[in-house]
Amino acid sequence: MFIPKYRSYVGTMYEPFWALGVIWLALIAWLIKSWRWIQLALVLPTILTLSYIWLLPESLRWLLINGRYEQARTVIKRITKFNKIPVPDFEPENVIIPGISTENPGKRTFYTPFDLIRTPRIRKHAFIAFYIWFATSCVYYGLSLATSGWKGDKYLVFFTGGIGELPAYLLAIYILSRFGRKYPLFVYYLIAGAGCILSVLLPETDKSGKDISIGRTVAGLIGRFAAASTFSGTFLYGAELFPTVVRAMAWGTCAFFGRVGGIVAPQINYAGKASGYTKMPSIVLGSVSFLAAVLVLLLPETRSLRLPDTIEEAEQIDISGGAINNTAAATENEMGIGIYNLGLSPEENLSIKL
Numbered sequence: 001m002f003i004p005k006y007r008s009y010v011g012t013m014y015e016p017f018w019a020l021g022v023i024w025l026a027l028i029a030w031l032i033k034s035w036r037w038i039q040l041a042l043v044l045p046t047i048l049t050l051s052y053i054w055l056l057p058e059s060l061r062w063l064l065i066n067g068r069y070e071q072a073r074t075v076i077k078r079i080t081k082f083n084k085i086p087v088p089d090f091e092p093e094n095v096i097i098p099g100i101s102t103e104n105p106g107k108r109t110f111y112t113p114f115d116l117i118r119t120p121r122i123r124k125h126a127f128i129a130f131y132i133w134f135a136t137s138c139v140y141y142g143l144s145l146a147t148s149g150w151k152g153d154k155y156l157v158f159f160t161g162g163i164g165e166l167p168a169y170l171l172a173i174y175i176l177s178r179f180g181r182k183y184p185l186f187v188y189y190l191i192a193g194a195g196c197i198l199s200v201l202l203p204e205t206d207k208s209g210k211d212i213s214i215g216r217t218v219a220g221l222i223g224r225f226a227a228a229s230t231f232s233g234t235f236l237y238g239a240e241l242f243p244t245v246v247r248a249m250a251w252g253t254c255a256f257f258g259r260v261g262g263i264v265a266p267q268i269n270y271a272g273k274a275s276g277y278t279k280m281p282s283i284v285l286g287s288v289s290f291l292a293a294v295l296v297l298l299l300p301e302t303r304s305l306r307l308p309d310t311i312e313e314a315e316q317i318d319i320s321g322g323a324i325n326n327t328a329a330a331t332e333n334e335m336g337i338g339i340y341n342l343g344l345s346p347e348e349n350l351s352i353k354l
Helices: 004-012 015-032 035-055 060-065 069-083 120-149 154-179 182-201 214-240 244-275 280-296 329-335
Strands: none
Touching: 004 154, 004 214, 015 035, 015 154, 015 214, 060 069, 120 182, 120 214, 120 244, 120 280, 154 182, 154 214, 182 214, 182 280, 214 244, 244 280
8 A cells, every 4th residue: 555665664663562562461461360351351452443444444446346436436535635636537437457357347357375376486485475474473472482481570571572572673664664674584583593592502500500591581582572573574575575466365374374373382382391301492493483584585675666466467576576567667666556547648547546
C-alpha cells in the first residue's frame, strides 16, 4: 500500500508495540501469578479489534476483483481526499488489474499454493523465506523461554528482555530503511546465533570461584535483541519477494512456518532438559540462526524494488535485486505502488495511489 520510500518505515513501525506487549506480559504475570487469569487478562483486550470492521476500509483491489464498484468508488474518493488530489473521472469497471481477464472483467484467475513452487525463482525465494521465518520464530521464542533458567528473578529477566527489544525494533526501522533487508538480516542472524551459543558456553565462575554468570545472561539478551530485530526484516521480505497475485497467500504460508518455529522452540528446550544436556537447545538454536544467515544471502535486495504484480514480473527479480521492467517502474517511487491501468491517459492514470 506504500511506495518504496516509506515501505521500510510502515512495515516496521508496528514492531515496537510488540515489545510493549512483552513488557506488559511481564507486568501482568508478576501481578497476577495464576496462568489462567493471565490468559484472560491478555485475551480480553483483543475484543477491541472487532472495531476494525467499521474503522478500516476494505481492500480496493478486492472490491474491484469482486465487482463491488460502488464501494470501490467510495474508497477511491477516500484515497484521493487523503492525498489531496482531485478525484479522476473514470469508471471502476474499466480498471485493469493482475488476475482479471481484460476480455471478461468478471472472470478471475485463481491461484493456489502450487503457484509458489511452480516457477524456479519464486520457488527458491519461497523455500528460503519459509525457512528464515521458521528460524526467526524458533530462535526468538527459544531464547524467550530460556530466560526462566537464567540467573535472577524470572519476571525481572523477562521484563528486561522486553525493554531490550524496544530499542531493537526502533533501531531496525532506521537500519532496514538505510541499508536494505539482506545484509542487516545476515548480521542479525549471526549475532542471534552467537548469542545463543555464548549464553551456554561462557563460564559461570572465574578461577577464584566468583560468580560471573552475568556474562551468559548478557549474551542471551544480546541474542534475543538480534532475534527480535530479524522479525522486522522477515515481515518485509514476506511481502516484497512475491507478486501481488500470490502475495497474501505467500505471506500467510510464511507466517505458518513462523508458527511452526514457535511450536518447535519449546520442544527443543524440553529435549535438552530430558536428555540432561542442557547446553544442547542453545547450540541447536544458534545453528538454526547461522543457517538462516547463509540462506538470506541468496535472496535479492528489495528495499528500492517496485513490488511485482504478476508471477512473470517476480521471475525477473535476480539475486542482485534487478529492477522489474515495466511501464510503472520508473514512476513508482514518486507516484505509489499498485498503480493499475484505469483506462485513462498516462497522466490521469498515475494520479491515484492505490
